[in-house]
Amino acid sequence: MLVLHDNLGSGNAYKVRLLLSHLGRPFRRIEYDVTKGETRTPEFLALNPDGRIPLLQFSDGRTLAQSNAILFYLAQGTDYLPGDSFAQAKVLQWMFFEQYSHEPFIAVARYWLHFLDQREGLEEKWRRGYQALDVMETHLCAAAFLVGGTYSIADIALYAYTHVAHEAEMDLAPYPGIRRWLDRVAEQPGHALITQEEFS
Amino acid sequence: MLVLHDNLGSGNAYKVRLLLSHLGRPFRRIEYDVTKGETRTPEFLALNPDGRIPLLQFSDGRTLAQSNAILFYLAQGTDYLPGDSFAQAKVLQWMFFEQYSHEPFIAVARYWLHFLDQREGLEEKWRRGYQALDVMETHLCAAAFLVGGTYSIADIALYAYTHVAHEAEMDLAPYPGIRRWLDRVAEQPGHALITQEEFS
Structure with a gap:
């Protein structure tokens, strides 16, 4: 297993x-x-x-x-990754964006606030985090999902910290495209927080 | 084109x-x-x-x-990416490591020193940069290349800023595994700095 x-x-x-x-x-x-x-x-x-x-x-x-x-x-080979190689590259583009321009700011701000109760340096994290949200919003105002109009691991990667942005004290109110996308992701079959030791 | x-x-x-x-x-x-x-x-x-x-x-x-x-x-489909899906995932593992744990420290230190003449905050960039080099050294002491013993885009991704680490005032002397790997990468056919407007 x-x-x-x-x-x-x-x-x-x-x-x-x-x-x-x-x-x-x-x-x-x-x-x-x-x-x-x-x-x-x-x-x-x-x-x-x-x-x-x-x-x-x-x-x-x-x-x-x-x-x-x-x-x-x-x-690989599932509905969560498109089969076309250019679409796969676009999935990777969003996933590298997530690790380089989104996670180091939104996830770190959340970690500082939610787990360490640290506020020093937050303004810069928020500034860069909102820049990342701006890039997502530009795309999601015109598209249902990040790549090719269908739910994929690109959406999973960016959903992870975007849906808990409030725990970083970040405000998604100015981002209607992102908020509609969060709802669409949460409506996907099998969407669940898995916390149990094992499931089958 | x-x-x-x-x-x-x-x-x-x-x-x-x-x-x-x-x-x-x-x-x-x-x-x-x-x-x-x-x-x-x-x-x-x-x-x-x-x-x-x-x-x-x-x-x-x-x-x-x-x-x-x-x-x-x-x-895709070239000698620079293994065909096996697990080996491809290992290539991606190293490339995500590069963008998350290597580039934001070594590349940023180099950018500050080489292009902006800024020294404030360098110590933390160096500390995290050396952590990334430690991880690479552990692997490259026992392997010729990062994935599966053959040169791939994982090596290209990590070579880019490692081979100019001196421009970040970082010292590769304590990293014999990395230094031998840098030499192996530079010996690959077609290894060149492409600076001309066009080539064919």
Whole structure:
């Protein structure tokens, strides 16, 4: 069975749980407290030298890190990744945008506020986070989903931290395109927060 | 003909030029001065709402942003991307690592020093940059290349800013695995800095 090295507070880990839910694939969760350094122990670093969750472990022992790489692998051949290679590249474009221009600002602001109660430096995180939302809004005012008009792992990747932007004290009121898209994502079959130890 | 919206100082754009050189694919370059806001004009934002180079434009007008998404698209079906889907996922794992844990520290330190003459905040960039190099070193002490023992776009993605780490005033002396890997990358056929307007 798949083992997900996980953290229930992490949006990056949430992405993987959400796709596994859509796919109906059973998995076992191992929870790590990132704030206590549980992903920096020698045992965990032997699994992932980068010391981060989520990490997906297969029954033969192979491991795969980086949430969006995990999504891309699991979505191969499913409805959650278009088959056309240019559309796949557009999915990747949005996923690299997420990790470079969205997550380091919105997710970090949320982490500081929600888990560390730290406010210093928030203004710059918000400024860059709103820039990322502006880019999404431009696209989502004219399209139902991020790539090709259908729900894909690009939407899962960007939904993860956008739908909890309020926990970063960010306001989605000026973003009607994003708010309609959040609703469309939440209406997808199999959309669920997977928190149980195992499901089948 | 392919048009690369480009900047000769950018390591992200360099990745695309290096792969195009390996592939022997002709392209036309349009140079932008990022420091003068040339990627934030209405004309450029119409091409890429994220306002960043590199941006690849195809003869039919379609565009693709994000350097690593461009690499993945161009490398499909070539020797620069393994055919196996798990190996492709490992390539993506390293490319997401590059954009999340390597580029924001090493490339930004280099940009501050090399282009802006700014030193404030460098220590934190260096600390996180060396963490990224530590992760690479662990892997490259035991492997010739990042994925599956053969040169791929994962190597191109991480070579781009690692081979100019000295411009960020970072020292590769404690990283013999990385230094040997840099040499191996530079020995690959077609390895060249492409700076001319067009080649064929």
